[in-house]
Amino acid sequence: MALPAEVDAVVIGGGSNGLVAANRLADAGWDTLLLEAQPDIGGAVRSDRELHPHFVQDTFSAFYPMAAASPVIRGLHLERYGLRWCHAPAVLGHPRADDSWVILHRDLEITASLLDAEHRGDGAAWRAIHDQWQIIGPTLIECLLRPFPPVRPGIKALAKLPRVGGLSFVRSMLTPASTLFGHAFSGDGAQLLLAGNALHADIPLDAAGSGFLGTLLIMLGQTVGFPVPQGGAGKLTEAMRDRFVDHGGQVETSAPVSKIDIHSGRAVGVEVHDQLVRVRRAVLADVGAEQLYGRLVSADDLPSSTLAKMRAFRRDPATVKIDYALSGPVPWAEQPPYAPGTVHIADSYEELTTFYGQLNAGAVPDKPFLLIGQMTTADPMRSPAGTESLWAYTHVPQEVRSDACGELTGSWDASELERFADRMQGRIEQHAPGFADRIIARRILGPAQLEARNANLVGGSVNGGTAALDQQVVFRPIPGLGRANTPIRGLYLASAAAHPGGSVHGACGMNAARAALAGAKLTPRPRVPRRRPGIPLDQPPAPRP
Numbered sequence: 001m002a003l004p005a006e007v008d009a010v011v012i013g014g015g016s017n018g019l020v021a022a023n024r025l026a027d028a029g030w031d032t033l034l035l036e037a038q039p040d041i042g043g044a045v046r047s048d049r050e051l052h053p054h055f056v057q058d059t060f061s062a063f064y065p066m067a068a069a070s071p072v073i074r075g076l077h078l079e080r081y082g083l084r085w086c087h088a089p090a091v092l093g094h095p096r097a098d099d100s101w102v103i104l105h106r107d108l109e110i111t112a113s114l115l116d117a118e119h120r121g122d123g124a125a126w127r128a129i130h131d132q133w134q135i136i137g138p139t140l141i142e143c144l145l146r147p148f149p150p151v152r153p154g155i156k157a158l159a160k161l162p163r164v165g166g167l168s169f170v171r172s173m174l175t176p177a178s179t180l181f182g183h184a185f186s187g188d189g190a191q192l193l194l195a196g197n198a199l200h201a202d203i204p205l206d207a208a209g210s211g212f213l214g215t216l217l218i219m220l221g222q223t224v225g226f227p228v229p230q231g232g233a234g235k236l237t238e239a240m241r242d243r244f245v246d247h248g249g250q251v252e253t254s255a256p257v258s259k260i261d262i263h264s265g266r267a268v269g270v271e272v273h274d275q276l277v278r279v280r281r282a283v284l285a286d287v288g289a290e291q292l293y294g295r296l297v298s299a300d301d302l303p304s305s306t307l308a309k310m311r312a313f314r315r316d317p318a319t320v321k322i323d324y325a326l327s328g329p330v331p332w333a334e335q336p337p338y339a340p341g342t343v344h345i346a347d348s349y350e351e352l353t354t355f356y357g358q359l360n361a362g363a364v365p366d367k368p369f370l371l372i373g374q375m376t377t378a379d380p381m382r383s384p385a386g387t388e389s390l391w392a393y394t395h396v397p398q399e400v401r402s403d404a405c406g407e408l409t410g411s412w413d414a415s416e417l418e419r420f421a422d423r424m425q426g427r428i429e430q431h432a433p434g435f436a437d438r439i440i441a442r443r444i445l446g447p448a449q450l451e452a453r454n455a456n457l458v459g460g461s462v463n464g465g466t467a468a469l470d471q472q473v474v475f476r477p478i479p480g481l482g483r484a485n486t487p488i489r490g491l492y493l494a495s496a497a498a499h500p501g502g503s504v505h506g507a508c509g510m511n512a513a514r515a516a517l518a519g520a521k522l523t524p525r526p527r528v529p530r531r532r533p534g535i536p537l538d539q540p541p542a543p544r545p
């Protein structure tokens, strides 16, 4: 592997945040090298044909409402690099125990009239939430994606607040999902949509933050949909990579960084295989907080307070994901009025709260809440006509103390994964009898398999750490390090472990790149030596000017 001896910046990790950071630095004219541990870049935004050559599977993430709404991703103009978005006929569907469907459709009139048909007045209540969101939603997203405090978008949001009800609106955003829609709707449809979306992160339904997250996702579904990249999630990554390379960046895969070199409190290079790459400006780490502060930076280089606070860092729950190649569409017992891309499986709101309670208690849930992606429904290019590329995932505890069915230990060996996958699949069969007959192939990715494919998915966590309020904003990943800056000069945290956390919006990467550019203005640019191959590690680094 021919690595340059010295660059302006190294980005460690080619996930969506790393790619955004790398693009921003390349735009600023920095000589930037992106080093990715895996043979393919993309992190949790990748697709593959491992299961069946005719089926594209999104290995991890699949639907990108935050990317569609994010000024960061939109600002990259990835359509110039081949990105095309596709939409399923409906955004989201949720079958109840009696197989009737709650449907979220991108057409407001359709969503509202379906809710109204079940309970007169619920359509108007939905429209009212949508109207408020149209006024303030995009500004709230801007606030969320900026480093804290988000001064400019914050002022914009304050100016809009009186039009959406002032303090009552603020309070509603702090109200838990369990009670937010209590009085506004008489049916359970909107509540199921809200709660299912709130559980895309690990905030309890009766805790502050869950109502906001649920509202954010359902209103994104209503306004921008849950789009997927045509051809597979990997197409989003390819577009970001091609843009970066087009702007002069260099990508090296199968290049795991094993150490960040620190000299006098400043990041001066990274070690990969047996080589050292020196940096003139900065190292941006699209890696988990546990890896950064537990492995890549030596404990000797960190303040003892950082190490102490990291001991309280909490992961989000583990994940088990199944990918399917199906010979036909899912045979839903009752056909939804519009075919959804995303499907949530939980019989009722009460079942969702039980599921979350079991997770919190360390129990493997007996009725796992399933998030499902009907990918060929969303994008016909994913598999041959008449077939379906499908996935389903759910969460299990990071540390299993019991199993609500009394059969699994949480070892997640091959046999346990098969049995738990059967439990998940049973949930689909309940609403789609004959589902199993359509399976051509299935692949199970448990916590260890997910982490082996992406070191950031520690123990099968998907969001770079819990999304609970005590580990958000100024507390993310730890109190005192709520921005991209780290205790090491020239080293920035660019991954979902930083504010604003998980999901593909690119903000963690953009915030880190902006912090690096601002930091560099404060330090004089050293002399740029000629480019030559990476320096063997036994040769000591040249002293910094």
Ligand SMILES: Cc1cc2nc3c(=O)[nH]c(=O)nc-3n(C[C@H](O)[C@H](O)[C@H](O)COP(=O)(O)OP(=O)(O)OC[C@H]3O[C@@H](n4cnc5c(N)ncnc54)[C@H](O)[C@@H]3O)c2cc1C
Residues within 6 Å of the ligand: 012, 013, 014, 015, 016, 017, 018, 019, 035, 036, 037, 038, 041, 042, 043, 044, 045, 059, 060, 061, 062, 063, 064, 065, 066, 067, 255, 256, 257, 258, 286, 287, 288, 291, 319, 321, 393, 453, 454, 455, 456, 457, 461, 462, 463, 464, 494, 495, 496, 497, 501, 502, 503, 504, 505, 508
């Ligand atoms: C199963 C699953 C489903 C999800 N579904 C969705 C969804 O539908 N929509 C959505 O918006 N979000 C979803 N998410 C969350 C979203 O994918 C992540 O929040 C986001 O991709 C995080 O991006 P990142 O760049 O911070 O990290 P990652 O995407 O995790 O990328 C980190 C990269 O760094 C590399 N790396 C780590 N350590 C090193 C090292 N030492 N040296 C070199 N490289 C290294 C890794 O190999 C990886 O490529 C999902 C996540 C998972 C796991």
